[in-house]
Amino acid sequence: MxxxxxxxxxxxxxxSGALTYRQRVKALADLAEEALDPPKVSAACAAALESGxxxxxxxxxxxxxxxxxxxxxxxxxxxxxxxxxxxxPTDLHEAIAFLLSMYSQVPSITGYPVYLGDVxxxxxxxxxxxxxxxxRRLLRLLWVTIDRMLPDAFTxxxxxxxxxxxxxxxxxxxxxxxxxxxxLTLRVDADVTPDALLLDAVRTVFACGKPxxxxxxxxxxxxxxxxxxxxxxxxxxxxxGAHTLVRLNLAESARRHGGDVDTFLATTxxxxxxxxxxxxxxxxxxxxxxxxxxxxxxxxxxxxxxxDRMSAMFGVFGLAECVDGLTGAVTQQDRYGxxxxxxxxxxxxxxxxxxxxxxxxxxxxxxxxxxxxxHSQAGMDYDSGVTAGARIPIGTEPPLHQHLFAVxxxxxxxxxxxxxxxxxxxxxxxxxxxxxxxxRGALAIGMRDVTFNLDSxxxxxxxxxxxxxxxxxxxxRCGVARHxxxxxxxxxxxxxxxxxxRVKRVVSAERSAARP
Numbered sequence: 001m002x003x004x005x006x007x008x009x010x011x012x013x014x015x016s017g018a019l020t021y022r023q024r025v026k027a028l029a030d031l032a033e034e035a036l037d038p039p040k041v042s043a044a045c046a047a048a049l050e051s052g053x054x055x056x057x058x059x060x061x062x063x064x065x066x067x068x069x070x071x072x073x074x075x076x077x078x079x080x081x082x083x084x085x086x087x088x089p090t091d092l093h094e095a096i097a098f099l100l101s102m103y104s105q106v107p108s109i110t111g112y113p114v115y116l117g118d119v120x121x122x123x124x125x126x127x128x129x130x131x132x133x134x135x136r137r138l139l140r141l142l143w144v145t146i147d148r149m150l151p152d153a154f155t156x157x158x159x160x161x162x163x164x165x166x167x168x169x170x171x172x173x174x175x176x177x178x179x180x181x182x183x184l185t186l187r188v189d190a191d192v193t194p195d196a197l198l199l200d201a202v203r204t205v206f207a208c209g210k211p212x213x214x215x216x217x218x219x220x221x222x223x224x225x226x227x228x229x230x231x232x233x234x235x236x237x238x239x240x241g242a243h244t245l246v247r248l249n250l251a252e253s254a255r256r257h258g259g260d261v262d263t264f265l266a267t268t269x270x271x272x273x274x275x276x277x278x279x280x281x282x283x284x285x286x287x288x289x290x291x292x293x294x295x296x297x298x299x300x301x302x303x304x305x306x307x308d309r310m311s312a313m314f315g316v317f318g319l320a321e322c323v324d325g326l327t328g329a330v331t332q333q334d335r336y337g338x339x340x341x342x343x344x345x346x347x348x349x350x351x352x353x354x355x356x357x358x359x360x361x362x363x364x365x366x367x368x369x370x371x372x373x374x375h376s377q378a379g380m381d382y383d384s385g386v387t388a389g390a391r392i393p394i395g396t397e398p399p400l401h402q403h404l405f406a407v408x409x410x411x412x413x414x415x416x417x418x419x420x421x422x423x424x425x426x427x428x429x430x431x432x433x434x435x436x437x438x439x440r441g442a443l444a445i446g447m448r449d450v451t452f453n454l455d456s457x458x459x460x461x462x463x464x465x466x467x468x469x470x471x472x473x474x475x476x477r478c479g480v481a482r483h484x485x486x487x488x489x490x491x492x493x494x495x496x497x498x499x500x501x502r503v504k505r506v507v508s509a510e511r512s513a514a515r516p
Contacts, residue, residue, distance in 0.1 A: 006035055018479045022151075026111050033060040039282035048275045053252045056279060057245055057315075057380065063287040065107040067313075069241040070228045071304045073117035076102060083298035092126035092135075096142045103150065106299070108231075112150045115230040115241075116157040116182055120167035127165050136169045143173050147181040151482050153465040154231040155182045161189035161216045163197045171200050175207040178458070183465055184211035185229040187219070188443055195436060202435045205452060206428070209460070212419065212451045215411075215443045222415035232378045232465055233449050234417040240309025240367045242416070244283040247377040248276045250349070251318030251386045254325040261326050261345065265352045273314075273356045280312050280372060281362050288364045311367035313416050314357045315377030319346055320387040337392035337406045347409050350390065354413040373416030391420055397502040404442050411448040422452040423501035429454070434506050455503050 013019070013027045038061040041049075048054045059067060077095060080087040084102060089095040099122070106113035127135050146155065159167045174184065186201045187193075193216075201211055212233055219227050219235055226238040236242055257268040287293055288307070299305040323329075323336040323346045336342045357374045365371055379388030387393045390410045397403050400422070407420050428435050435452070442450040453460055458468045475481045 006031070020480065020482065022111075030058075030060060033062050033064075036062040038062070039279075039286040041278055041282050045275050045278045045282075048272070049279060051252075053249055053256070053272060054276045054279055055247050055249065055380075056283070057247060057377075059109060059244060059283065062291070063244065063283050064291040065109070065293055066241050066243050066287065066310065067109040067245050068114050068230050068234060068236060069106060069108055069299070069305060070115045070230060070236055070238045071102070071106055071113075071117075071299050072239040073099065073102065073122055073304075075239075076302070076304050077122060079302075081298075081302060083302060089126070092123065092130060092138055095123055095126045096138060100142070100145060100149070103146070108154075110152050110154050110231075112152045112155050114154050114156055114234075115228050116146070116155060117228070118158045119170065120159045120164045123166045124164045132165070132169070135165060136173065139166065139169050140173055140177070143170065143177060143179070143182075147177075147179045151181060153180045153183055153467065156185065156230045156232075157182045158185050158187065158229055159211065160187040160197070161193045163194055167197070168200060171204045174204050174210055178208045178468075180208075180465075180468055180471070183232070185214050185233065185449075186211040187216040187229075188213050188439065189216040190440065190444065192216075195433075198436045198439060199432055202432050202439070205435075206432070206454050206457065209453060209457065212449055213439045213443065214449045215447060218412070218443075218446075218448050219415075229417075232417070233419040233451070234313065234375065236311070236313075236373070236416060237309045237367050239305055240311070241305070242313045242373075243287050243310055243364065244280055245313040245315050245375065245377070246276055246280045246283070247315030247317055247375075248272055249318050249386065250316055251321030251325065253318075254322040257326075261348075264326060265349070269349070269352060270356055273353070273360065276314060277357075277360045277362060277372070280314065284312055284362060284364050307364060308366040311365040311416075312362055312372040313375040313377075314372040315375045316353060317377045317379060317383070317389050318386040319349065319376075319390040319410075320393050321385075322349060332396060335393075335396070337396065337398055337403065343406050343409075346390065350410045350413050368415075374414050375416040376410070376414045376418035378419065390414070390418060394501050397423075397504075400438070400504045400506075403504075404438075404445065404447065408442070408446045411446055414448065417449065419449040419451055420447065421501065422450070423455055423503050424452050424506050425455050425503045428452075428506040431506050438506065453501065 009031055010028060013024055013031065016024060019027060049056065077098060078088060086098050086101060089098045103113050103116060108114045159170065204210060214229055223235060223237060227235050228238050229235050253268060253272045257264045294300050294307045320336040323342050327342060327345065329335045329342065332338055334342060336346050354374050357372055361370045362372050376389030390407065392403065411418050439450055458470050460467060460469060471481060
């Protein structure tokens with residue numbers, strides 16, 4: 001970056017009336033990082049990055065913190081923290097104060113913590129001394145403070161899979177406060193999670209678009225019991241995280257191929273996977289060996305995070321356009337999500353990707369045996385004409401049961417996260433038990449994560465995070481948003497048309513549609 005250009009851009013940020021103070025500081029820090037040289041890669045890799053075949057998701061030229069970090073909050077509460085100068089909490093007041101203090105010191109790519117822990121598990125041991133009213137009052141203070149202190153919808157908390165007073169109180173508060181922060185996931189276990197808890201969670205989605213529903217059995221199979229869902233819907237090891245997330249544009253990969261499917265899978269896709277992995281390796285080494293994050297972090301010093309629990313996320317997007325491009329699909333009936341042949345090809349591509357990623361070692365990824373996790377990346381605000389992850393293009397989604405059975409086979413191959421978003425009308429509100437049936441059925445047929453919007457409330461799920469429609473109206477009117485994620489959401493609404501998902505009805509005839 002030329003010195004004059006750097007000064008000009010810095011001046012614009014300093015003088016901007018569209019940014020809050022913290023947003024301005026973050027933007028200036030990003031600009032300073034951009035002035036440094038990026039990690040060195042080959043000319044072919046640099047060209048792939050420049051052209052958009054691969055994408056570093058604006059992580060910055062000089063990685064100095066992991067993209068996603070998942071501290072072990074349970075261990076911190078049990079042992080206290082020398083860095084925070086706080087002993088182990090002895091009651092709920094102290095536990096809440098401890099967590100809030102710790103959240104303020106946890107880094108990530110967003111500048112805010114992307115993981116708040118299994119909040120119900122963390123706080124339930126302190127709840128017994130309080131009646132329901134006092135418990136709700138204290139948790140309300142925690143939840144409101146999180147939104148005001150960490151105004152970014154990629155901040156994520158987890159609940160479940162068991163029922164608890166704290167979990168139920170937080171669902172009730174979500175219905176009352178209707179905040180976009182924090183994002184929320186409910187782990188669902190077919191043998192443990194009661195229908196009553198799922199029903200309460202579904203009614204919470206009606207109010208505020210949260211929580212996600214994640215397949216706990218599938219996650220523990222792939223990551224073990226100590227995992228957390230962070231940011232949008234990204235699952236990683238507690239006590240570790242992801243150094244980086246680099247994504248491969250499958251739509252662009254297919255466009256560059258121009259041959260038959262077998263050759264694409266045998267030659268083009270492996271070459272593009274290798275370029276993506278090269279960029280990932282360079283960024284990981286820069287973080288670990290040059291910035292030496294893990295030598296200077298208090299979280300590592302206190303045993304709350306460790307390098308051997310870290311990995312990286314190999315993201316892909318544009319599967320739908322990749323399939324349709326390789327098959328030359330013209331009509332909707334021939335496209336991914338609608339054609340059995342197209343769906344089978346999508347699965348074949350995903351299986352090949354999983355095979356390639358599992359055969360490509362990366363440095364400092366002992367959290368997954370020396371390899372990256374394959375991830376269905378949820379899209380960015382600057383994407384245009386390409387579908388997030390392995391989803392069906394917005395506005396073309398088929399009926400409910402067809403939608404679920406089209407995408408479910410892909411889910412098993414994305415251990416660090418994949419999500420599909422359903423869009424329901426008001427019939428869902430009249431049939432909450434039917435929605436519970438859909439959630440249970442979707443997870444039973446192999447979906448890793450299922451999420452839904454209600455078309456009539458104020459919330460819309462962008463990729464994996466939420467925004468209030470009213471906040472977007474306010475942003476357009478005054479140009480300022482307290483939640484930095486609202487600005488990203490505005491770009492996604494404009495370019496990816498996320499508000500135009502095809503609406504599905506939930507009526508009694510569909511209650512068993514998703515059951516295996």
